[in-house]
Amino acid sequence: MAETSESLYSNWKKLYPKHHRGFFRNLRWASTSILLGLYVILPFLRWERPGDLPDQAVLFDLPERKFYLFDLVVWPQDIFMLALLLIAATLGLFFITALAGRVFCGYMCFQTVWTDLFLSAERWFEGNHKRRIKLDQSPWTTEKVVRKVGKHLSWLIISVITAAVFVFYFADTPTLLRGFFVGDAPFAAWMTLLFLTVSTYAMAGFAREQVCIYMCPYSRFQGAMFDDDTIIVAYHPERGEPRQANRRKRLNSNEPIGHCIDCGECVVVCPTGIDIRVGQQYECITCGACIDACRIVMDKLKHPTVKLISYTSLREMGGQRTRWFRFRVLAYGFLLAGFFAAIAVYFVQRPLVELNVVHHRQPIFIVLSDGSIQNNFTIRVMNMTSSKQVYAVEVSGLAGASVKIGAVSEMDEKGQPLLSLGPGDVAPYTVYVKQSPDHIQPGSQEFKFRLVATGSHGGENFYQSVFMRP
Ligand code: SF4
C-alpha cells in the first residue's frame, strides 16, 4: 500500500483578526461590558444580613457548604437544586441554539469575551491587523520588544484580575484582597489564583479560536440542535456571485456580475479565520463580524441595501419565511420554563427549619418506676432563616405523651420545651419522649415530631418516627 505523507492535523496558523466597526460589533461590546461588569462587581457588593452571617451579596462559602445569593441562602440540603440548575442551563443552551445557532458563542461565552478583551489590549500595543502582521515579521528592535512586553504585561494584569475576582466569590472579598496584598491569603486561594491566571493567559492570549474549533464540545454537537429555521450567518451567492475584484471589469462587463468584489474583508475580521462565502461551517461562532465588514464595503460601493452576508435561516434562503414557533423550540422553551418554575417553587416553599431525628437503640425503650415508657432520640435542628428563632418541640399522634429535652429548661405555656437558635445555627439535642402508663398499648406506634417557630417567619417542620414499647 502506498504511504501518504499527508498529516491528519492541520497546522496552527496565527490569526490577526482585523478590528472593525458596525452594529453587531457594538452589540458584542455591550454584551462584553455587561458580562465583565457583572463578573467584577458582584463579589464586591455588600448585602446586610443579621447576626454572624456574611455581608457579601454573592458568596459561595465552601467550608460552611452554604451559598449566599443576595437574600437567598442555599443550604447543603438544597444542593440537589444545583443539578436542576445545571439541567436548566443546558436546556437554555439548547433553546438558544435551536433559535439562534451559536449566538451564545459569539456574544456571551467566556472565551469570546476574554479573547475580545485580550485582542483590544493587543491592538492598543501593536496596532490593527496589518501592523500586527508586519510587527511579527519584522526583526527584533527596541520598539518591538517594548510593544510585545507591554502587550504581555497587560494580558498578565487582566489574567491576574480575572483569577482574583473568581477567588473572591469563595471568600470575604476585602479580607482576601488584603490577604493577597500582605501575603497571608490561604494556600488554596494562591493556587487557584495561579491556575486561573495561567489558564486565562493561555486561553485568551494564545489558544483563542483553537478553543472554539477544537476544544469546545459544544461546537461538535450543536448541529444536532440545528434545523432549517435556526438562525445562522450566511453568504448569499445569488447576490454576490459571480464575484469580480477588478473595478474596470465590473463596470464594463456585459455579463451579469455579483456584488461581491472579493475584497476579503469578511475573512480578515473573522475571529475564527473562516471564509463564510464557502458555506456554513461549524467554526462559525455567529458573531456577525463579517456582516459588519461587508456592510462597510457595500456602503462604500454605494449599495446600502445589498446584504451579501446576513443573519438568516436555511428556510429563508430557500425563499420562505423563518418559522420561529416550531416544535423543537417550543419543547425546549416549555422544559426550560418548567425547570425554572420548579426551582422557584422549591425555594419559595422549602421549610425554613430543618429537623432530623435519630431513635436511640441502646436501650430501645425504658420502663420507668411509675410504669410509664420512655424513648430517647437525638434531634438535629437547623435554623435556615436569617434571624434568631425560638422553636417549640411537640409530639402528635401519641396519646399521653410528654417531651423533655436535655439541657433545655425553657418551656412555653403548654409545657413544651423551647429551643433558641441564631440565624444559620445547627444544633443537636437529646429528647426524652415519655408515655404515661394509662395510654400504653402493646407494640410500637408511629407518631410525629413537630418543630414550630414561635415567631411568624420561622416556619415549621415535621418528622415521622416510631415509639417503641414492650
Ligand atoms: S464567519 Fe462571520 S459570523 Fe462566523 S465567526 Fe466568522 S465573522 Fe463571525
Ligand code: SF4
Ligand atoms: S466583504 Fe463582502 S464584498 Fe468583500 S469579499 Fe466579503 S462578501 Fe465579498
